[in-house]
Amino acid sequence: MKYNFDEIIDRRNTNCTSIEGFRQYIFHDPELKLPYKDEELIRMWIADMEFATPECIVEGIRRRLDRRIFGYTRLFSPGYYGVFSAWTEKMYGWTFPRGDLYICGGIIPALNELVGYACRSGDKVLIFTPSYTPFKAAADFHGLETVCSDLTDRAHNGYFEIDFDDFRAKAAAPAVKLLIFCNPHNPTGRIWTEEELRAVGEICMENDVLIISDEIHCDLLRSGRTHTPLAKLFPGTDRIITCMAPSKTFNLAGMFTSEIIIPNPELRARYKNFLNDTVHIYGNLFGSVAAQAAYIHGADWLDQLRDYLTDNVAYCKRFIAEQLPELRTYRHEATYLLWVNFQGLGLSHQELTERLVRDAHLGLNDGQTFGDAGEQCMRVNLACPRSTVEEAMQRLLKVKK
Numbered sequence: 175m176k177y178n179f180d181e182i183i184d185r186r187n188t189n190c191t192s193i194e195g196f197r198q199y200i201f202h203d204p205e206l207k208l209p210y211k212d213e214e215l216i217r218m219w220i221a222d223m224e225f226a227t228p229e230c231i232v233e234g235i236r237r238r239l240d241r242r243i244f245g246y247t248r249l250f251s252p253g254y255y256g257v258f259s260a261w262t263e264k265m266y267g268w269t270f271p272r273g274d275l276y277i278c279g280g281i282i283p284a285l286n287e288l289v290g291y292a293c294r295s296g297d298k299v300l301i302f303t304p305s306y307t308p309f310k311a312a313a314d315f316h317g318l319e320t321v322c323s324d325l326t327d328r329a330h331n332g333y334f335e336i337d338f339d340d341f342r343a344k345a346a347a348p349a350v351k352l353l354i355f356c357n358p359h360n361p362t363g364r365i366w367t368e369e370e371l372r373a374v375g376e377i378c379m380e381n382d383v384l385i386i387s388d389e390i391h392c393d394l395l396r397s398g399r400t401h402t403p404l405a406k407l408f409p410g411t412d413r414i415i416t417c418m419a420p421s422k423t424f425n426l427a428g429m430f431t432s433e434i435i436i437p438n439p440e441l442r443a444r445y446k447n448f449l450n451d452t453v454h455i456y457g458n459l460f461g462s463v464a465a466q467a468a469y470i471h472g473a474d475w476l477d478q479l480r481d482y483l484t485d486n487v488a489y490c491k492r493f494i495a496e497q498l499p500e501l502r503t504y505r506h507e508a509t510y511l512l513w514v515n516f517q518g519l520g521l522s523h524q525e526l527t528e529r530l531v532r533d534a535h536l537g538l539n540d541g542q543t544f545g546d547a548g549e550q551c552m553r554v555n556l557a558c559p560r561s562t563v564e565e566a567m568q569r570l571l572k573v574k575k
């Protein structure tokens with residue numbers, strides 16, 4: 175391997191959320207004292223990576239840093255659009271008009287804003303569960319009810335699927351005006367097939383349900399897989415908003431730079447107005463520099479990252495199958511987040527959480543934060559050096575006792 179994904183990088187004293195934020199996030203207690211040193215907790219919760227951002231990006235930032243003035247900056251030239259649309263063309267065979275692209279500080283704030291455009295008081299927002307927590311939170315923020323369609327492992331073959339009968343019925347309810355869709359899916363790791371994507375899109379179009387398709391994990395696929403943007407399958411429609419970002423792919427979440435593609439002119443005008451237009455096609459200065467460097471130079475690094483993550487996932491699934499057969503994992507096609515079902519251990523969710531932290535010294539992402547479907551499940555972040563993954567798997571044995 176050309177790039178060193180085995181390197182252990184010290185993130186202490188960098189205001190790293192994974193290190194500084196776990197008390198609040200996992201335990202909801204900023205004062206909590208662990209019965210051992212903080213460093214002994216292996217943190218596999220928040221979705222960022224323990225790998226260095228590739229040197230080609232660091233070099234791009236360094237070059238901009240050397241210009242020494244960081245005043246008001248907008249993306250006046252079409253450079254960002256050109257670079258990003260060339261990336262989407264190369265990676266997914268899909269592009270979009272320049273005017274549809276907005277660069278913003280994050281998909282979460284964009285979601286919070288866009289839900290308000292799609293819905294009025296009394297409307298409902300549809301999501302597939304388990305679901306990335308901020309989807310429901312965006313509906314809550316506007317006082318809207320969320321309708322959940324549970325993904326099922328109907329065939330008990332370790333493969334999450336959409337229950338289309340349930341989804342169709344829920345999408346047809348007159349109050350449902352918006353689907354927040356995750357493609358590929360966090361936390362299950364599913365890549366939706368083209369057939370599934372078409373069915374989701376058609377059901378929404380038939381029922382006049384707007385779709386926000388959050389595709390932030392679209393580059394983090396197992397080796398050899400490709401991503402299909404939902405909007406690619408519906409070229410004539412303006413009813414699909416697509417969210418993408420370089421943040422997961424290149425470990426740039428702290429740059430707060432994400433891409434929102436809004437084909438509908440009215441929604442676009444409102445979003446432009448919200449951004450006060452001063453930030454139209456604008457991101458954080460270093461974020462836009464980093465993103466462009468990533469899209470121009472980062473493909474080779476990403477190829478190797480994918481192979482490394484594919485091996486990490488395979489290692490864990492094998493380990494769990496051999497050593498902890500009471501646990502279940504699912505067919506894993508995308509993201510670096512492994513959804514693990516602990517129901518077979520017969521522990522309460524509380525007991526499971528306690529054993530993981532107290533006995534195994536593991537900080538995983540609590541499945542319950544993804545909705546009721548996450549009871550006795552955990553999401554495990556595998557974007558870390560293999561030695562960490564190996565150690566974490568050994569520690570996982572301690573939950574069994």
Ligand SMILES: Cc1ncc(COP(=O)(O)O)c(C=O)c1O
Nearest residue numbers: 221280281282306360388390432
């Ligand atoms: C599905 C999904 N959407 C959005 C985000 C966060 O996006 P941003 O950092 O652009 O707000 C995450 C981060 O984990 C995610 O998993």
